[in-house]
Amino acid sequence: MTETATVKLGRPRGFCEDTALEAAMRVFWEKGYEGTSLTDLTEAMRINRASLYSSFGDKETLFRRALARYGEGPAAYLKVALQAPTARRVVETLLKGVVDLLGNPKNPRGCLSTQGALATGLGAEPIKNALIEWRKGAEAEIQKRFKRARTEGDLPEDINPGDLTRYLSSVVYGLGIMAANGDTKADLNRVVDMTLRTLPL
Template identity: 90%
Template sequence: MTETATAKLGRPRAFCEETALEAAMRVFWEKGYEGASLADLTEAMGINRASLYSSFGDKEALFRQALARYGEGPASYVKTALQEPTARRVVEALLKGVVDLLGNPKNPRGCLSTQGALATGLGAEPIKNVLIEWRKGAEVEMQKRFKRARTEGDLPEDVNAGDLTRYLSSVIYGLGIMAANGDTKADLNRVVDMTLRTLPLA
């Protein structure tokens, strides 16, 4: 077959999968799972539908990969924060990390783990479950870290590791909703400052 004939049949476009996945992540982050159409995704990724399906699978599979990339990239502050030497510094790093993420004008508003589930109907129930499990996974790691702090004598005896984790998760997701609603980084920092003042941590 001649080169001209091959071109007429359609030659697969060369593209960087990492760059395309990054673009898809940002579309889901901005529009949510159901709000992101295939046209939105392929346009942002710079590929056609055939390339999307052959490289990433269907829309649900693409979202799962985008969420994993989000955890390894923009939300990697969580893993970094859990390496801090004291419980208080863990909390400070978690809250500072989420504010830096949410307050970055280059990022879509809110966080992918909450934005992704906006207006998720019955047809997207698997995605809602994926996001629930993703958030629970982060909470499990946080609780493990606070239990370790308790064992090391770094966490007061009257502070339950599970309760502290749930409280911080509520603050973090609340900050995400505030950012999605247009609150400024200064507004978010005021919430963080008040949270740190009220926590019984040395």
């Protein structure tokens, strides 16, 4: 192998993959999956299409990686909430995390898990299913935590863990829609306050 070939093969990438993935996540968050073009992605990630495909795969693969990053980063409040000592604290921590995320003016409006599915047609059915699985996975973790609370005597006997999970999920999704519609952090907090006042915990 010539010295020239060695240099060419050993040449480092001209971009930070982590930074590029963060940029892609925020574009998908703002525009949804189908609303995001390859040009949107390459411009935000500051790479060309060849680099996008070689480093991240196709658009669908990139979205899945962006969604995973969202769960590990902006939406990491779920993992924190699941560690709370009581069922009520789980709810409080989760809703506070949601509001802090949605109410941050530096973030795109709404939640990636719902915004990403906007105008998802037949061609993007795998993405629609991936988002459903992502949300269902989060709900399953919450329900598991509430079942543990029942076993520990922390959750009243007349409250079904599955029903409580569905109720909490409906509040979270509602907050996401409110944020996407332009409601302020104060508006979201009022909904959370009312939810906590009526929570039978």
